[in-house]
Amino acid sequence: MIRVEITRTRGSAPRETGAIMIVTPKAIQGTIGGG
Numbered sequence: 001m002i003r004v005e006i007t008r009t010r011g012s013a014p015r016e017t018g019a020i021m022i023v024t025p026k027a028i029q030g031t032i033g034g035g
Contacts (some may be wrong), residue, residue, distance in 0.1 A: 005020045
């Protein structure tokens with residue numbers, strides 16, 4: 001399992017600080033992308 005978290009942004013960003021995404025070999029939960 002991999003946990004991806006936005007810890008800091010500079011300028012315009014599609015998601016806020018603290019947004020997370022969990023990635024496993026079989027699934028992805030959440031998103032750090034926009035739209």
